[in-house]
Amino acid sequence: MSAVFYLTTPIYYMNGEPHIGHTYATVVADTLARYHRLCGERTFLLTGSDEHGEKVLEAAAERGVPPQEITDHYSAIFRSTWDELGLHYDRFIRTTEPAHRQVVQGILQTLFDRGQIYFQEYGGNYCVGCERFLTERDLVDGLCRDHERAPEHRTESNYFFKMTEHFEWLVGHFEEHPDFVRPERYRNEALAMLRDESGLGDLCISRPKSRLHWGIELPFDADYVCYVWFDALVNYLTGAGYPDGEEFPEFWSECQHVIGKDILKPHAIFWPTMLHALGVEPPRHLNVHGFWNVDDRKVSKSLGNMVAPLIMRDRYGFDAFRYYLMRDMVFGLDASFSEEALVARVNADLANNLGNLVSRTLNMTERFTEGRVPEPGPGDEPERAVESALAQAVAEVDRRVREMALHRALEAILRAVDAANRYLEQREPWKAAKDPERAGGVATTLYTCCEALRITALLLSPFLPEKSAEILARLGLEGALKGARLPADASWGRIPVGSPTSVGKPLFPRIESEEQPA
Numbered sequence: 128m129s130a131v132f133y134l135t136t137p138i139y140y141m142n143g144e145p146h147i148g149h150t151y152a153t154v155v156a157d158t159l160a161r162y163h164r165l166c167g168e169r170t171f172l173l174t175g176s177d178e179h180g181e182k183v184l185e186a187a188a189e190r191g192v193p194p195q196e197i198t199d200h201y202s203a204i205f206r207s208t209w210d211e212l213g214l215h216y217d218r219f220i221r222t223t224e225p226a227h228r229q230v231v232q233g234i235l236q237t238l239f240d241r242g243q244i245y246f247q248e249y250g251g252n253y254c255v256g257c258e259r260f261l262t263e264r265d266l267v268d269g270l271c272r273d274h275e276r277a278p279e280h281r282t283e284s285n286y287f288f289k290m291t292e293h294f295e296w297l298v299g300h301f302e303e304h305p306d307f308v309r310p311e312r313y314r315n316e317a318l319a320m321l322r323d324e325s326g327l328g329d330l331c332i333s334r335p336k337s338r339l340h341w342g343i344e345l346p347f348d349a350d351y352v353c354y355v356w357f358d359a360l361v362n363y364l365t366g367a368g369y370p371d372g373e374e375f376p377e378f379w380s381e382c383q384h385v386i387g388k389d390i391l392k393p394h395a396i397f398w399p400t401m402l403h404a405l406g407v408e409p410p411r412h413l414n415v416h417g418f419w420n421v422d423d424r425k426v427s428k429s430l431g432n433m434v435a436p437l438i439m440r441d442r443y444g445f446d447a448f449r450y451y452l453m454r455d456m457v458f459g460l461d462a463s464f465s466e467e468a469l470v471a472r473v474n475a476d477l478a479n480n481l482g483n484l485v486s487r488t489l490n491m492t493e494r495f496t497e498g499r500v501p502e503p504g505p506g507d508e509p510e511r512a513v514e515s516a517l518a519q520a521v522a523e524v525d526r527r528v529r530e531m532a533l534h535r536a537l538e539a540i541l542r543a544v545d546a547a548n549r550y551l552e553q554r555e556p557w558k559a560a561k562d563p564e565r566a567g568g569v570a571t572t573l574y575t576c577c578e579a580l581r582i583t584a585l586l587l588s589p590f591l592p593e594k595s596a597e598i599l600a601r602l603g604l605e606g607a608l609k610g611a612r613l614p615a616d617a618s619w620g621r622i623p624v625g626s627p628t629s630v631g632k633p634l635f636p637r638i639e640s641e642e643q644p645a
């Protein structure tokens with residue numbers, strides 16, 4: 128385990144409000160950051176807004192306002208949405224910030240001085256949605272595959288980055304770091320792009336101001352602005368304090384990106400070659416997620432399907448929505464969003480399984496041990512089975528989170544909850560309390576369940592921050608997450624005997640079907 132962890136979300140494009148795709152990536156990043164922090168790693172999470180480029184200009188023109196007004200508007204909405212949902216970030220970067228402009232211009236000048244940038248005329252099929260010239264492979268029936276719109280033919284004189292010079296190095300990097308891009312399907316996809324000679328040339332990194340003035344000016348030619356992707360990718364450097372931030376080298380050496388599969392090419396091809404030309408190491412991992420389909424269509428900014436995160440929060444509670452997003456999407460694959468599936472998942476895992484353990488444990492502690500965590504007697508085989516189920520979960524969660532299998536991490540936690548519920552069934556303290564021969568064991572049973580709940584809440588806290596804190600509070604451990612450390616605090620037997628418990632309202636009420644919108 129390393130001492131630091133630097134994680135980034137994509138910077139989101141500022142021509143619309145946050146939808147399920149943005150929310151998913153931000154939830155995943157928030158969860159990872161919380162987990163690494165819980166493990167004692169110094170963690171820095173960067174998110175932000177991508178504010179230049181043609182689509183922002185289009186949106187500004189539609190509304191008859193200056194582009195900066197559009198980006199101020201949406202950037203504020205993204206920020207307040209994440210704040211309101213409790214999605215924590217350490218820095219929200221905006222690509223229109225002077226600090227970022229300075230870094231981009233510095234990099235452009237360095238690459239220009241090193242002979243990595245040249246001037247040339249270029250023509251081809253240009254997609255306004257993608258903001259790039261398309262190759263034949265990007266077209267389906269003459270339309271852009273991602274945007275379902277016809278490209279325009281364009282000819283332009285522009286500046287190009289000698290990207291192809293770095294391909295041989297990049298292929299080697301992929302071979303030496305098999306998990307640079309993960310899951311593996313995206314590594315294979317990126318390698319296929321690299322090996323396909325016809326698909327990729329040098330990277331056009333400028334736009335003439337006569338056509339597009341909304342961007343960062345090239346430091347060596349005031350008639351041009353920087354191509355939006357080049358500018359956007361550099362945010363990850365700016366955010367970490369490049370070039371001379373004191374902590375930049377340490378954080379950069381443990382940098383990981385979370386991205387959607389639609390932006391694989393810029394991140395897996397453009398970005399590492401740009402860094403290589405600069406003499407900066409590539410990030411450690413590109414973690415690539417799939418799409419949420421709603422009504423069987425990909426959710427993209429352009430198609431405009433939305434599952435607004437604040438509406439989901441109001442309807443189901445944000446922890447329930449978070450849980451569904453991470454549990455029902457295999458990271459890297461596409462998944463179908465439906466409120467029916469969300470309700471089924473939340474009822475099965477949280478209301479029935481975890482909720483049941485919480486309410487039975489707390490109710491019986493109230494009834495049989497005066498609302499206190501009781502002093503346990505020596506445990507037997509069944510107690511040891513629960514202890515070992517939790518220990519297994521602690522180990523598996525760590526492995527699964529670090530390999531980006533978040534749904535597997537949640538499965539592991541819920542398996543331990545299952546084991547604790549089965550244990551309760553086996554010990555049946557509600558009967559044992561009335562049986563003189565067994566009544567003496569009730570304290571041990573309830574202690575075991577309280578301790579299982581404490582460890583479960585600790586493990587769940589990166590995934591369900593609010594509900595986990597609430598479980599701990601009901602065990603008399605309010606504020607226990609502050610300063611908690613994995614794995615040490617998840618070891619068995621740390622719950623203080625005598626800690627006051629409280630029953631409270633159901634933590635995960637069943638969502639009844641009539642509450643579901645049609």
Ligand SMILES: [Zn+2]
Pocket residue numbers: 254255256257258271272273274275
């Ligand atoms: Zn397109």
